[in-house]
Amino acid sequence: MFTGLAAFPLTPMNERGIDEQALIQLLIRLTSAKVDSIGVLGSTGSYVYLNREERLRVAQLAIEYAKGIPVMIGISALRTRDVLQLAEDAQKTGANAVLLAPVSYQQLTDDEVFSLYETVTKSLSIPLCVYDNPSTTHFRFSDHLHGHIAQLPKVRSIKIPGVPDLVSAKQRVEQLRAHIPKDVTIGTSGDPYAVVGLNAGCEAWYSVLGGLYPDICIRITRAALGGHSVNAESQSAFLAPLWQMFQRYGSLRVVATIAEMQGLTNYPSLPLPLKSLDGLARQELGSILADLQLDS
Template sequence: MFSGLSAFPLTPMKSGVIDESAFIGLVERLVDAGVDSIGALGSTGNYAYLTREERARIAQLAVNHAGDVPVIIGISALSTREVLALAEDAQAAGASAVLLAPMSYQKLSEDEVFGLYETVTRKLSVPLCVYDNPGTTHFVFSDELHGRIAQLPNVGSIKIPGVPAAPDAARVRVERLRALIPPHVTIGVSGDPLAATGMNAGCEAWYSVIGGLFPQTALAITRASQAGDTQEALRLSEKLTPLWALFSQHGGSLRVVATAAELMGLAASRCLPLPLKNLEREDREKLARLLNELSLT
């Protein structure tokens, strides 16, 4: 489950509420493509903007429409009490695993983050993926903290926020973390522009934003790396350089991917939860041209 391509779909909105039909369509698209797992309610799934009830509903829909594909449900929240409640909902929905980032309003210490994972993992009956995403949480894990957390019960994977761009440096980074965690805990790379480099460096999984919308494109990169064809994986990733540039220009992947879903007819107009906004005018037109040129699937 914590290997290969884990595809993270949007949670599309329509008139201020969850667009269940569009979400189901995205999940079924991933199943048809043959992704290795589905990650619902990650950052791409806009978990921070949804109520507990909405998140429980998304968890149910994801599991009910994923068929035999394992579903990882995000349970991140500001308080441990909320996280435990969301974990109960995810497990009740039939999630195969959960994903947890250390969200905060007050800056967290390493001991507080360890305490969060210690409390939650001891209450789980399914595996947990540690979500290391300093771009949204503003908490920076040390490798040593990852090593401590990875010893806890039910920890199955660590989702790291990218790797150095240089292949040798990427391998050193992955090998350093690998030396500190148990062999059963996998390392998964996020940050799509560096995913091929990360998998080539030894990451077992790619936790992918584009995989949630363009699963065939992401699978081609994943399978090439898994087969040991590192140059092909890099070549396929480099073809997407204009897309990676748009991600950087717009503060990350979310607004770009959400707008792409609209342009492809997979989500209604203005599918992001307010106050977030999709791309407009020239930026939207630029993305439409790019989608046509790259033939993403």
């Protein structure tokens, strides 16, 4: 399941709770588009802002509405105790895989991070994807540590940060591959550079925009994985104005704002203190969307 387009939908919410109807509508868009897998409760799913009961409910809805598409559930938390509980919840719910990032408050050591993955994988009967996202976890994996963790049972994929240019991306993928078992896939994230990652040899795109606009993201993924790198690049380049907004405001705020503006979610849809875009930024995003005319 760790190949192709993994679509990460928002978890629409407000200060009273999760907007279940909006989440269901987002899930239906993903199954209609036939994404390769669905990843709920990733960064885009605002996992760390939800309590255990809310995370369980999102997991249940995702599996109920996935129509057989594999579902990966984010189980990251600051404390190992909580990660273990979330892993148990995910497995009981029928998840096909879990996604785990070393989220931190106190800066973590390599030894602490390895022990986290070692402890959690021991408790798992389903595969795990390592979530390497230094911009939110503030933890930097060495290749040595990646290699060590990738050899743990159940580890089947690594979600790496985006690399802006093809030469560096190819180097990055090659270097990482030299450290990890052959059956562990590498998936790119950082949507603006996802096409670079796919063209550089990543087997999967762990995608933010794919959680909202799966069709175009599937087309980019299929083109790149099918060897049509120039076609994939030009499709991604078409989205450049959107990628610039991602880089300026963070992908979560941008996709949440789009979902609100398009009526796919209510307003507000993000957990305070996070806010979607307002004022001129919201207007600019509206113009970009009007130009791009994206379908689902």
